[in-house]
Amino acid sequence: MTDSHETRYEAVFWDIGGVLLDLGSVRAGHRAFVxxxxxxxxxxxATALETWRxxxxxxxxxxxxxVFRSARTGYERAIEGVVGHEVAEDDWLPAFERATREQLEPVSETVDTIHALDGRVHQGIVSDIDTWEAERLLAQFGVAAHLDAVTTSEEVGRTKPDGAMFATALEKAGIEPTQTLMIGDRYENDMVGASRAGIHTAAFGGSAADADPDDPVVDHRIRDPRDVLALVGVEKSE
Structure with a gap:
């Protein structure tokens, strides 16, 4: 593991949950919907929320x-468990999107960093998420236009740390793994998965940040997503 800022990268891959999306706000959105x-x-x-979870x-x-498993299917199952019968998607999805839209919050420093890196490096999303949820989150947080590619588990049919996730993202980027940096919060999914693919890693919170100081699959540790700017050689704007 190194904390040197001498390395320069041509591509940055971002996870969504815990990196771009505040996980506490996800829980708040689910509570509001339930x-x-x-x-x-x-x-x-209280009983409904326990059943949902x-x-x-x-x-x-x-x-x-x-193997990928759709969150949308999971929501349908949880709704049926809560109310005791199937509910048509047209009846629950608009309410779900409305409730979560009002609660979901981005990690603002990640949004700032994605904006700052726009046009300077290839930026991609590599996330275990349904494609429809990724698209609405990226649009809601105002980063969709600043990203070059999005790779979701629904698209690939696998979840991290499966190598197919990273291979797909690298193919879209057209950049060597050693010139690519993965920002993630989950040790196994993001750090181990990316490292196996030859991609350098930056741990941001979660189980990734709990790795041993000399763990070889964690190349960088950051406390603020804006630290990524220094890792790729871009100065922070005042």
Missing amino acids: GALADEYDLDE DELGTHFRERDGN
Whole structure:
């Protein structure tokens, strides 16, 4: 692991959850949506929220290894568990998008950094997310136009740390792995996965930041996403 800023990169890959998207706001969005469901169906809100979390958690735990499993399907399962019967997508999706839109917050320093790097390096998203959710988040946070590529698990059919995720992103970038930097918060998914693909890594929070100081799969550690500017050789604007 090195904290030197001598390395220069031609591509930066960003994770979404925990890096661009504040995870606390995700939980707040889900609470708001489940609260609206509880009101509509006259349910106890605390019980409804517990059921939502249990059903959604089970949905993802039942995933076969690194095979992609849709969050949309998980939401449908959780809604059915909460209200006791299937609910048509046309009836729940607009309410879900409205409730979460009002709650979801970006990591503002990441947004600033993506803007600052626009046109200076290739910027891509590499995230375990449904494509529709990625698209609406990137648009809502005002970064879609500043990114060169988006690679989602729905598109690839696999989740990180599967090498197919990083191979797809690298193919879109057309840049060598050693000239690429992955910013992530999950040790296994982001640090180990990217390192196996020959990509350099920067740990930002989460389990990635908890890695041992001399862990070889963590090349850089940052406390602020704006530190990425120095790693690629771009000065912060005052």
